[in-house]
Amino acid sequence: MPQDTEQSAPVAPAVPSAPARTLLPLILPALAVGVGSSLLYLLVSGLAERLQGVLWGDLPDALGVGRYSAVWMLVMLTATGVLVGLVVWKAPGHAGPDPAVLGLSAAPTAPVVLPGLVLATMLMLAGGPSLGPENPIIAVNVALAFWLGRRLLPRLSGALWPVLAEAGTIGALFGTSVAAALVVSESLAGRPMKGALWDNLFAPLAAGAAGAMTTNLVARPTFDLGLPPFGHPRWEDLIAAVVLSCAGALLGLAAVYAFPRVHGVFARLGHPMAALPVGGLVLGALGVLGGHLTLFKGLSEVAELTRDPGGWTAGQFATMAVVKLAALLVAASCGFRGGRVFPSVFIGAALGLTAHALVPAVPLAVGVSAAVLGMLLAITRQGWVSLFTAAVLVSSPTALSLLCIASLPAWLLVTGRPQMQLKADGTATR
Known part of the structure; x- marks a missing residue:
């Protein structure tokens, strides 16, 4: 009887799943961290919005100065630099480490640092620098979850709390737990895992869902820009x-x-009371050049752009994209506490609107989402965050298939390149 001489391919051993009794005790801590992360984010953002209304509405109106006049933009951005500089200089812990060395993930910091970091973030959000709340809010939530979790539930692993806080905050920021699960799965890819992937995602997904639901119930945020629906795709x-x-x-x-x-350049100034006011002055000048829509984190501003894409010329859209990019670069370099995802969305959207204005045959949904995708890939080097954010801007399953293909050549351009994050010696990470 002939024997089969072919050798069968080796089969990887099945990864054992965790029993339910291991995962059940994680549910309540995960839900608590998710809800708490969302509430802190909403509190900081809400207070910053109220302060922004005073600084850019009530105060200039009382003084008889145009809200977005050149003079007021220069004064406000410089004053914001002075105030944040004072916090960084005098607050315990100096409002955390240099934000240039931080990414979306954060190591737990001492609780004494958090009041200064929260105050610096609120002043930044209200004052107009082109940064978002994501990095400092994640850092604060990670520190609080780690500090409280280890004291209240010392039997749980200390490494669990930062992951739950990151997932809860990302869910709160984007209003969906899917974003949190994708980001956590990307970070897990570089770490040794015990058990199946879904077991490792179980608690972070619960935290992300709790954070997203809390944000949706309280604030009802949306990333959908209301662009014209994208129909059947064409080769073009x-x-x-x-x-x-x-x-x-x-x-x-x-x-x-x-x-x-x-x-x-800013580091050579040697002191936060020099670097931040000078950075604020430069940001004020950029605001004068690009207009008031290039100020702040950029999410509500990009919604204003897309509501009336015919209200600006291609040259104006391109100017706003370049000015916002320069403002992001300056704000992230001089010491303002903030993240880079939200302003990157504005830059990409302005680039996509430029393309649509030049070539009207390019659908708005395709132009905006694809340009945002490429911009985020370069700035964050987070594939899932970039693809997810670009997709939710247009809320179109058809556009998602195009974005998946478009992400491949863009990723080939950015992979292996320096990242927009520095090492302690000032050189770029890779």
Whole structure:
């Protein structure tokens, strides 16, 4: 009887799943961290919005100065630099480490640092620098969850609390737990895992869902820009998506390569009371050049742009994209506490609107989402965050398939390149 001489391919051993009794005790801590992360984010954002209304509405109206006049933008951005500089200089812990060395993930910091970091973040959000709340809010929630969790539930692993806080905050920021699960799964890819992937995602997904639901119930946020619906894709749309994702990636890489140099210029000033006011003055000048829509974190501003895409010319959209990119670079280099995801969305959207204004055949949904995708890939180097954010801007399953293809050449452009995050010695990480 003939024998089969072919050797069967080796089969990897099945990864054992965790029993339910191991996962059940994680549910309540995860839900508590998710709800708490969302509430802190909403509190800081709400207070910052109220302060913004005073600084950019009530105060200039009382003084008889135009809300977004050149004089007021220069005064407000410089004053914001002075105030944040005072916090960084005098607050215990100096409002945390230099934000240029931080990414979306954060190591737990001492609780004494948190009041200064929260105050610096609120002043930044209200004052107009082009940064978002994500990095400092994640850092605060991670520190609080780690500190409280180890004291209240010492039997649980200390490494669990930062992951829950990151997932809860990302869920709160984006209003969906899917974003949190994707980000956590990406971070787990570089770490040794015990058990199946879904077991490792169980508690972070619960925290992300709790954070997202809390935000949705309290604030009802949305990333959907209300762009015209995207119908059946054409070959031309695929080409446009690929070209614009690559253009966004190249534009983002320009800021990435400039980041260590610009940071070095401000570092040579040697003191936060020099670097931050000078940075604020430069940001005020950029605001004068690009207009008031290039101020602040950029999410409500990009919604204003997309509501009336015919209200600006291609040259104006391009100017806003370049000015916002320069403002992001300066704000991240001079010491303002903030993240880079939200302003990157504005830059990518302005680039996509430029393409649509130049070539009306490019659908708005394709142009905006593809350019945002490429920009975020270059700035964050987080594939899931970039793809998810670009997709939710247009809320179109059809556009998602185009974005998946467009992400491939854009990723080839950015992978292996320096990141917009520095090491302690001022050189770029890779």
